[in-house]
Amino acid sequence: MPRHKEFSESELLQTAVLLFWEKGYCDSSVDELIKRSGVAKYGIYATFGSKRALFKAVLKQYAEDRKKDIQKPLRQQQAALPEIVAFFSSLPAKLTKKDFQYGCLMANTGMELGLRDDEFSRMVKTFFEQTTEVMKACLDRAVELKQIDPQVDTEILARFLVNEFRTLLMLSSSGHKKRELKLQMETALTLLPLT
């Protein structure tokens, strides 16, 4: 019997992702989302319920999207050391492209709300913990394939590498250019016991 929606929920969500990505949680407003998406306030609240719930959906969508693009090299079945190196090598260019002009929403949210909102903080931590597991799996395969010293503690090294990843995200969100990211990445790869 009902009239049906005039907008696409997934398009609305993508617009919301871009908005929160650009401005963070506190500085984004529902009115701004109305302007950008063309969707009426009713539609937004009927779909998501509140700004908070909307942001939760945004964080989930963002996490899925990043697993599929920027983290893809690491999440391939056979990924090992060469994929780790390729992943880091590609970051300075990727993080300074237009798609990433506002840094990383996960890293940004961790800094904005990590000490003030348990639920969102938890989501960010979970995202990077999952990334750590993926990284550890790559390192374990690298050990199997004798690509790295078998004495390495892959758990600890995986954490360190993910923090190196986060460092690059932080630098890009803090306005640093490709050159600086590249220097940081290369220094890290040189220092690490990856051969």
Place this chain on the structure above:
Amino acid sequence: MPRHKEFSESELLQTAVLLFWEKGYCDSSVDELIKRSGVAKYGIYATFGSKRALFKAVLKQYAEDRKKDIQKPLRQQQAALPEIVAFFSSLPAKLTKKDFQYGCLMANTGMELGLRDDEFSRMVKTFFEQTTEVMKACLDRAVELKQIDPQVDTEILARFLVNEFRTLLMLSSSGHKKRELKLQMETALTLLPLT
């Protein structure tokens, strides 16, 4: 002829530092500062002019304060390798004490405004560039004292160490506990060519 102020400018500034440190720029309000400081709106605007100018003064004050406490080990005349190690070793405990319960205002501001506000971004970058210079001076002394390999590029290593510092600040602002900071710091110190 004039009536004189009923409040201390430096106390007002310190209260403002704490407020912005806790909530960031966007989410802090002048009304909240009035409540916390007891100073009337007139007094705040007569002293600083605008929220923006107030935040500028806050960033300056914060930078000075951190040079005098947390960075002090590195800024001693004779600081070299032992002081660098001591500096990093002390961070996990210091960054999780009550004084630092809101992370680092410089690191936080870099993430909040690094891509959206040139002037504040510049101030944050300058702060960490100055820290890099101090770190490089320590490394150069360490080379002189034969504490580290003279082949090391102290400029590049200094940048890397300061980014390691920023990583610890980022982790603490993102809600990570002392144990995780300690693990990151120890891994970094193990990997670096510091002996």
Place this chain on the structure above:
DNA sequence: ACTATTTCATACTACTTAGTCTGATATTAT
């Protein structure tokens, strides 16, 4: 065609925001 139901656009509430203005008050040089 009619009716039930949902969406739409928009007005609205209640609150917060940065910043200004005002009239009373306190101080100090004369």
Place this chain on the structure above:
DNA sequence: ATAATATCAGACTAAGTAGTATGAAATAGT
């Protein structure tokens, strides 16, 4: 004491905030 001047408390403006309410319009099963 008086006059000049700066500060104080609080009212005020204009805009923005999250979220709700409302009447009109559209749709689909009967």
